[in-house]
Amino acid sequence: MHWFRTWKVMEITIQQLMVHLGSIRKDMIILEKSEFANLRAENEKMKIELEQLKQQLIHETTRIRANNKLDISLERSRVTDLFTDQKKKLMEVTTEFSKRDTHIKSVISETSNKIAIEIASLKTVMESNKLETIRYLAASVFTCLAIALGLYRLWK
Structure with a gap:
């Protein structure tokens, strides 16, 4: 009988353990679901933040691109x-240069x-002076000849 009682006690203990294990399983499932829900919520929150950052980045990129284009x-x-x-100054200088070049020419x-x-x-x-000199020279020569002839006649 001792054996039977031990067996009954073991059975009760096993049943109690099974109840505890069931309770632990339920708690684990609840905890797991709760943890999964928290992770899912955090994941969704991060997705939203990431989407917001993406939109800000697109907005900033578009703004910078527009500013750069401007x-x-x-x-x-x-x-x-x-x-x-x-080009206008070059044309003015060219015109002024042409005017000055034309003026200088x-x-x-x-x-x-x-x-x-x-x-x-x-x-x-010079030609006039040359002719005048030749005339005076000729006149001087003829004058000298006339004087020489006059003296020659006088002495003769």
Whole structure:
């Protein structure tokens, strides 16, 4: 009988253990579900935060891209204006250079003409002086001859 009681006590103990194990299983399932629910909630929260960060990143990227496009457009416009101004200044300088070149060529031409006229005038004066000198020389020679002939007649 001792054996039977031991067996009954063991059976009761096993049943109590089984009840405790069932209770522990329920607790584990509840804990597991609770933990899983917490992880799922945290995961959802992280997904939402990640989506918000993604949207902020897209927004910032779009804003920066738009600003860069605007900056590039403004810089292109500034460079085009600068190029146009430089081209206009170059045209003005070229026109001024052409005017000065034409004026200088005109002055050189006038000076050349004046020099040519002066040279022609000097040649004319030289020729005139040369003829005048030859005339005086001829007159002097004839005068000397006339005096010499007059003296020769006087002494003869």
